Amino acid sequence: MNEVKCECGHVNPLGTVLCESCGKILTEEDNKKKLIDMRYEGSARRSQTYNKTIIDKIWNFFSSVKVGVWLIVITLIASSFGTIFPQETFIPPTVSAAEHYEQEYGFLGKLYYQLGFHNLYSSWWYLVLIASIGISLVICSLDRVIPLYRALKNQRIDRHEQFLKKQRIFGITENIKDEQSLDIVKRKLAEKRYKVSEKDGNILAEKGRFSRWGPYVNHIGLIIFLIGGMLRFVPGMYVDEVLWVREGETKVIPGTDGEYYLKSERFLLEVYDKEKDKEVFQEALDRSGMIAKNFQTDAVLYKRKGEKIAGATPELEKVKDYSIVVNEPLKFDQYAVYQVEYKLDELNKMSFNLMNKETEESFGTIKIDLYNPDKKYPLPNGYAVEILEYFPDFEFNENKEPVTKSRTPNNPAFAFKIITPDKKEGEISFVAIRQTIEPFGDNTYKMAFAGVETKNVSGLIVRKDLTLWVLGLGGAIFMIGVIQGSYWNHRRIWLQRKGNDVWIAAHTNKNWHGLKRELELILKDTSIREPEDQVKSNKNG
Numbered sequence: 001m002n003e004v005k006c007e008c009g010h011v012n013p014l015g016t017v018l019c020e021s022c023g024k025i026l027t028e029e030d031n032k033k034k035l036i037d038m039r040y041e042g043s044a045r046r047s048q049t050y051n052k053t054i055i056d057k058i059w060n061f062f063s064s065v066k067v068g069v070w071l072i073v074i075t076l077i078a079s080s081f082g083t084i085f086p087q088e089t090f091i092p093p094t095v096s097a098a099e100h101y102e103q104e105y106g107f108l109g110k111l112y113y114q115l116g117f118h119n120l121y122s123s124w125w126y127l128v129l130i131a132s133i134g135i136s137l138v139i140c141s142l143d144r145v146i147p148l149y150r151a152l153k154n155q156r157i158d159r160h161e162q163f164l165k166k167q168r169i170f171g172i173t174e175n176i177k178d179e180q181s182l183d184i185v186k187r188k189l190a191e192k193r194y195k196v197s198e199k200d201g202n203i204l205a206e207k208g209r210f211s212r213w214g215p216y217v218n219h220i221g222l223i224i225f226l227i228g229g230m231l232r233f234v235p236g237m238y239v240d241e242v243l244w245v246r247e248g249e250t251k252v253i254p255g256t257d258g259e260y261y262l263k264s265e266r267f268l269l270e271v272y273d274k275e276k277d278k279e280v281f282q283e284a285l286d287r288s289g290m291i292a293k294n295f296q297t298d299a300v301l302y303k304r305k306g307e308k309i310a311g312a313t314p315e316l317e318k319v320k321d322y323s324i325v326v327n328e329p330l331k332f333d334q335y336a337v338y339q340v341e342y343k344l345d346e347l348n349k350m351s352f353n354l355m356n357k358e359t360e361e362s363f364g365t366i367k368i369d370l371y372n373p374d375k376k377y378p379l380p381n382g383y384a385v386e387i388l389e390y391f392p393d394f395e396f397n398e399n400k401e402p403v404t405k406s407r408t409p410n411n412p413a414f415a416f417k418i419i420t421p422d423k424k425e426g427e428i429s430f431v432a433i434r435q436t437i438e439p440f441g442d443n444t445y446k447m448a449f450a451g452v453e454t455k456n457v458s459g460l461i462v463r464k465d466l467t468l469w470v471l472g473l474g475g476a477i478f479m480i481g482v483i484q485g486s487y488w489n490h491r492r493i494w495l496q497r498k499g500n501d502v503w504i505a506a507h508t509n510k511n512w513h514g515l516k517r518e519l520e521l522i523l524k525d526t527s528i529r530e531p532e533d534q535v536k537s538n539k540n541g
Contacts (some may be wrong), residue, residue: 071129164496
């Protein structure tokens with residue numbers, strides 16, 4: 001029941017339209033058509049034959065070209081949504097994503113964040129779309145290329161009359177008795193680089209069969225390209241991380257699993273001079289006031305010695321010194337560290353004097369590291385200051401309560417407890433820039449601002465990409481398929497002797513005009529009449 005036997009003796013899979021061997025039409029419906037469909041040589045495709053099990057239904061769904069096109073369209077539309085606002089990777093690291101999108105873009109930005117478009121290209125549903133396209137390409141290719149290969153491999157030199165008559169180019173020349181014409185045809189076919197096969201006076205000339213595989217080579221290239229894209233989400237294959245490092249600070253390089261560290265020795269910024277460079281940059285200098293000529297980070301690369309131990313301070317060994325300049329990244333192993341951004345004069349330490357509000361007498365100075373503040377700062381003669389709460393990026397929320405927007409000290413504020421010999425229970429004071437609040441009434445003592453220390457911050461991008469060769473290979477194979485399918489075409493010419501008559505038929509997968517011109521040259525100076533284009537003759541009729 002799963003096979004169809006032709007009168008020539010060849011056994012064809014169920015669903016075959018044209019016998020894979022002789023080309024006889026096996027279905028009544030196709031026998032009524034003027035021309036036969038040669039797209040897949042009339043071979044049986046699994047998607048058109050089986051539709052019983054759940055595997056059959058999944059196969060049939062993904063084998064549809066329409067499904068594949070719709071998957072690509074949906075993915076393109078989804079990708080376009082990801083470009084409406086910047087992805088989370090490209091927003092300032094000093095604020096949370098939820099706050100940034102709402103503050104910068106209002107309600108649409110908030111909705112954009114809530115729907116997950118801020119991190120689109122690594123979202124699970126986007127990866128499912130990419131994987132579905134890959135599955136569709138694989139199944140579409142297997143559903144067509146296997147039966148097509150089997151049909152082209154099994155084709156006979158002598159073909160059934162139905163097969164010849166229903167080709168687009170077909171003709172009969174009657175009463176040819178000379179063998180010279182066939183010899184001329186064979187010689188000219190060989191000159192045109194046809195592979196000529198002969199059996200019992202019948203001829204099959206074929207060339208360019210490899211071009212039929214062009215679309216499937218395209219599919220292989222696309223599948224490899226998609227695999228390369230999805231490999232970027234495999235840990236260790238792709239890194240694209242932001243690293244903000246302050247002068248004098250040593251930080252672990254993201255994506256290296258704690259193996260490499262980077263210390264910023266100095267950040268250097270050079271700007272164009274308004275006097276020396278005004279002829280070249282006059283307009284830009286007038287508009288912005290300052291244009292960076294060069295900015296770089298003089299850095300030291302360290303490597304961890306020994307194994308990584310949770311909670312322990314790693315022992316580091318120096319690898320090399322390097323000045324990271326724009327377009328001149330620090331490279332090591334498979335990583336590259338690029339200079340892309342900077343922040344000048346970021347708050348680093350703040351100093352306060354403990355003073356008597358009335359007499360202005362000072363009882364000592366405390367210096368607070370804004371990135372690692374101590375809980376208590378003892379002062380001489382029994383004076384001390386405790387930090388009850390620290391808000392690096394201070395603001396009041398909707399309930400008028402102090403909160404911090406981020407961990408970066410853009411607007412630091414402190415809740416101090418001031419302990420003195422005469423106020424051992426302590427006085428509470430809330431101190432922010434240009435603002436002091438005493439929640440329990442007037443205090444005797446105050447924390448007076450005494451100074452600030454700043455540091456420059458380097459914005460670096462750490463990149464590692466082990467998928468580039470996969471993407472490049474996929475792209476190269478795709479282009480090979482494009483060239484293979486675009487610049488060559490599969491042409492076949494059949495000549496068969498029927499008594500004193502010669503039947504001639506021809507087929508190509510594209511460029512019918514070129515095939516007809518070639519037939520004209522091949523049959524010139526012979527007694528074999530040039531066959532007709534049955535599509536053209538039907539239109540004229």
